[in-house]
Amino acid sequence: MLTSITDGILCCLTGKTTNLVLPLESSEPSDGFEFVEVKPGRVLRVRHIKPERQHRDKEKDAGKDKTNVDCDANGDASLEDPSDDDAGTSVHCKRKITVYRNGQLVIENLGDVLHSEILQCQDGDLEPCSTVEVELADYKEMPSSPDPNPVPPVPLPSGEQKPAPPPRRRRRKPKRTVLIDSTRVISSCKGTHSDVALFFVHGVGGSLDIWSSQLDFFSRLGYEVIAPDLAGHGASTAPQIAAAYTFYALAEDLRAIFKRYARKRNILIGHSYGVSFCTFLAHEYPDLVHKVVMINGGGPTALEPSLCSIFQLPSCVLHCLSPCLAWSFLKAGFARQGAKEKQLLKQGNAFNVSPFVLRAMMSGQYWPEGDEVYHAELTVPILLVHGMCDKFVPMEEDQRMAEILLFAFLKVIEEGSHMVMMECPDTVNTLLHEFFLWEPDMSRKGEADCTVSVCDTFNTVKIKKPVDK
Numbered sequence: 435m436l437t438s439i440t441d442g443i444l445c446c447l448t449g450k451t452t453n454l455v456l457p458l459e460s461s462e463p464s465d466g467f468e469f470v471e472v473k474p475g476r477v478l479r480v481r482h483i484k485p486e487r488q489h490r491d492k493e494k495d496a497g498k499d500k501t502n503v504d505c506d507a508n509g510d511a512s513l514e515d516p517s518d519d520d521a522g523t524s525v526h527c528k529r530k531i532t533v534y535r536n537g538q539l540v541i542e543n544l545g546d547v548l549h550s551e552i553l554q555c556q557d558g559d560l561e562p563c564s565t566v567e568v569e570l571a572d573y574k575e576m577p578s579s580p581d582p583n584p585v586p587p588v589p590l591p592s593g594e595q596k597p598a599p600p601p602r603r604r605r606r607k608p609k610r611t612v613l614i615d616s617t618r619v620i621s622s623c624k625g626t627h628s629d630v631a632l633f634f635v636h637g638v639g640g641s642l643d644i645w646s647s648q649l650d651f652f653s654r655l656g657y658e659v660i661a662p663d664l665a666g667h668g669a670s671t672a673p674q675i676a677a678a679y680t681f682y683a684l685a686e687d688l689r690a691i692f693k694r695y696a697r698k699r700n701i702l703i704g705h706s707y708g709v710s711f712c713t714f715l716a717h718e719y720p721d722l723v724h725k726v727v728m729i730n731g732g733g734p735t736a737l738e739p740s741l742c743s744i745f746q747l748p749s750c751v752l753h754c755l756s757p758c759l760a761w762s763f764l765k766a767g768f769a770r771q772g773a774k775e776k777q778l779l780k781q782g783n784a785f786n787v788s789p790f791v792l793r794a795m796m797s798g799q800y801w802p803e804g805d806e807v808y809h810a811e812l813t814v815p816i817l818l819v820h821g822m823c824d825k826f827v828p829m830e831e832d833q834r835m836a837e838i839l840l841f842a843f844l845k846v847i848e849e850g851s852h853m854v855m856m857e858c859p860d861t862v863n864t865l866l867h868e869f870f871l872w873e874p875d876m877s878r879k880g881e882a883d884c885t886v887s888v889c890d891t892f893n894t895v896k897i898k899k900p901v902d903k
Contacts, residue, residue, distance in 0.1 A: 470694065472690040472691065473690075475671070478662050479642070479662065479663040480695075481649060481659070481661045522620055522873065523619065523876055527618050527841075528543075529613075529614050530611070531612040533610040533807060535606075539810075543840070610807070612811060614813065620874055624870075624871065625652070625656025629697045630657060630700075630701070630724075631696060631699075631700050632703060633691075633701070633702050633712075633715075635705070635709075635711050636706075636708050637707035637709075638707045638792070638796065639667070639792060641668030641669075642663050642668055644853070648703070655867070666788070666795070667791070672788060678794070681799055682801075688711050689715065696719075700719075700723055700724055704726075706826070706852065710804060713728075717812060723814050724814070725815050725869065726816045728835070730819070734810075735806070737804055739797050739799050740796075766851075775857070810840070812840060813840055815843075815872075816839050816842045818845065819847065820845070820846045820850075822849075823850065823851040843869075847861055849861075
């Protein structure tokens, strides 16, 4: 604590922040670490694990070029023919999104409905699924049927005036209408498929090390995994300019990483603030993003920095408060605050950024386009994972996200908190793997789901982590 105060005073006197995050020396190639220059002087550390395929797969793929993402003159991505491509299931994605001038939102789902029969817990301790329908607003005015036995009006006493009739309501005109009508092919993504890549994106204060359990698990299953450090985090460079940490600057960094490593079927896994970047990429590249996983990402609201946040304080003051902030993060980010959680926090290199980067990251969370309509336009299947003990993201926000999205499945882990992928790695890995392997069964398809002002349904499953004996 005394050291932090001393460093904070030096920071105020010199105007320079201490403990800057600088790139480390390159690891051995076998570790899978790479340094990618996304812009001149802007270098990100990326862990890229491409497992060795079996000999028969190499013979099968001999003479075939791997699937790469190229850009044409307009900057749009194009693909070569993939290998190991499954037929998949064709799903009709159709919905009408109407926004009125008073801010009210109406969503009409007119396409197929996906049923979730996946995501079983390892120990089988699973509560029954409950289907929830949430009505956004009642905008449809239904005319009342005539009464067969009308009651005659009561005559008014003499001397009293007849009350004025209620004002006639005008027919509202929509401010904006979005019509989505497309067909998406959803298939099972196995580790043996060479055209599948998994992208893991961390949030504020984290690093790619928070995904260590997931990276090791899925790379052993044969998946190609990619996990970058955001600018100023982990071993990536930390520019000393606040504009380097805006949402748009970081999103362009991840766009460059995505275009460099993407395959034909890409699955994005985001945590906290990283969910917003996954949403951005899924919206920008709907044909390349096959599935998305959102872990404690919050509701479908536009990002806007809070002016009254503690992170608006000067960097030197934040540096003095860094021990308190670290303890607060440990208390709010984990369900328990024991020695194991402290070790996980240290190993994951979480909340280990300079005060300047932390302040710039929180101040740069401005993304007005990412509102409910932006999320409602997504047609990709999405798995929502929420830790019941999360004190950063309320349960209601993830529920709201599931209501707005077209195809979403919400899963709740009772023993988890904000860092659920570090607290319950086995449970999270099982959920993610089964979602990757999931393919919709359209044999249960009936009539098209035509609902007005009613959001699509989703399954809420509470998973209890087995108690260690």
